[in-house]
Amino acid sequence: TQLLEQSPQFLSIQEGENLTVYCNSSSVFSSLQWYRQEPGEGPVLLVTVVTGGEVKKLKRLTFQFGDARKDSSLHITAAQTGDTGLYLCAGARISSGSARQLTFGSGTQLTVLP
Amino acid sequence: NAGVTQTPKFRVLKTGQSMTLLCAQDMNHEYMYWYRQDPGMGLRLIHYSVGEGTTAKGEVPDGYNVSRLKKQNFLLGLESAAPSQTSVYFCASSYFREDTQYFGPGTRLTVL
Numbered sequence: 001t002q003l004l005e006q007s008p009q010f011l012s013i014q015e016g017e018n019l020t021v022y023c024n025s026s027s028v029f030s031s032l033q034w035y036r037q038e039p040g041e042g043p044v045l046l047v048t049v050v051t052g053g054e055v056k057k058l059k060r061l062t063f064q065f066g067d068a069r070k071d072s073s074l075h076i077t078a079a080q081t082g083d084t085g086l087y088l089c090a091g092a093r094i095s096s097g098s099a100r101q102l103t104f105g106s107g108t109q110l111t112v113l114p
Numbered sequence: 115n116a117g118v119t120q121t122p123k124f125r126v127l128k129t130g131q132s133m134t135l136l137c138a139q140d141m142n143h144e145y146m147y148w149y150r151q152d153p154g155m156g157l158r159l160i161h162y163s164v165g166e167g168t169t170a171k172g173e174v175p176d177g178y179n180v181s182r183l184k185k186q187n188f189l190l191g192l193e194s195a196a197p198s199q200t201s202v203y204f205c206a207s208s209y210f211r212e213d214t215q216y217f218g219p220g221t222r223l224t225v226l
Contacts, residue, residue, distance in 0.1 A: 009154070033214075042118070042204050042217025043157070088156060101172070102215065104149075104156035 003027055004091055004105035012111040016078055021087055021108045024071045029091035032065055032072045033102070037086040079112045086110075116140055118218035120205050126224045127195045135190040135221050137205030144210040146188035147172075148180060150201040151220075157204060163188055164210075195225045 004025045013019055023032070031050045035043035047056050049065035049072060056063045060083075062075040072089055086109050090102040121136045137146065144165050149157040159172030161180040169180045177199060179191045188207075192199060202222050206215040 004156070006156075041219055042206070044217070045214055048214065090157075101159060101162070102157075103173075104158070106154050106156040 003103045004089055006087075006089060006105035006108050008108060009106065010109050010111075012113065013079055014113050015081055019076050019079060019110070021074045021076075021110070022071070023073070023089035023105050025091060026070065027091070027093075028069050029093060029103075030069075031092045032069070033090045033092065034063055034072070034074055035088040035090060037088060037107075043086075043088055076110075079110075081112050081114050084110060084112050118205055118207055118216050120203075120218040120221050122221060123219070124222050126226065127192075128226050129196060131195050132191070132193050133195065133223075134192075135203055135205075135223075137188045137190070137207075137218060138186055139188075139205075139207040139216070140186065141207060141216065142185070143207035143216075144185075145208045145215075146182065147206045147208075147215065148178070148188065148190045149204045149206065150174065150199075151204060152201050160190065160203075195223075197225045199223065200225045 007022045031048055033048045034046045037043040047063045052067045052069045054065045060077045064073050086107045088107045089105040118139045147162040148160040151157045158174045160174055160178050161172050163169050163182040166185040181189045202220050204220050205218040208215045
């Protein structure tokens with residue numbers, strides 16, 4: 001059972017359309033991160049949200065952390081072909097050994113068609 | 115700076131063979147991690163280290179061992195490879211007490 005559920009798993013849209021990706025959990029996280037991964041490469045951090053209800057904008061990308069710090073969403077406005085990639089959310093928890101462990105969602109594969 | 119590098123990029127093993135994956139980082143990070151990525155499963159933490167000479171188990175540690183003899187290197191070993199260990203392996207590192215993890219380019223391992 002995935003601790004973090006992402007939806008949709010696959011999304012194919014035309015350039016210029018808007019989209020929203022969701023990341024849901026029954027667990028509370030101290031912070032939540034969004035990564036983007038290109039084929040053949042490792043994930044790259046896009047943003048970290050820490051406070052419940054927090055909204056962060058990164059150009060055409062808007063990230064929101066749920067009030068209860070259990071869920072998050074990523075909204076892309078006017079998608080471009082360069083937005084194509086695998087989007088991963090990751091929740092951070094403090095483990096018993098004081099290390100911050102990330103739990104990753106299964107990812108949303110976004111394809112933006114020209 | 116090279117960031118996080120992984121060696122090798124690709125490897126094919128037969129069941130029962132052993133191998134070591136090497137991760138190196140030049141950012142003086144305290145924390146290092148090994149993940150595996152499988153289709154539809156996201157990334158799952160295998161082992162991690164909070165500093166030189168320390169290691170700890172993650173979510174899926176069985177069948178793997180790790181060592182952190184030097185701060186900049188984190189080694190992942192497979193003693194007796196199994197087909198279930200076919201995956202893409204990612205190493206990551208981060209500063210002490212910070213969440214941002216920097217990932218390497220990955221190693222694609224196939225066990226026949």
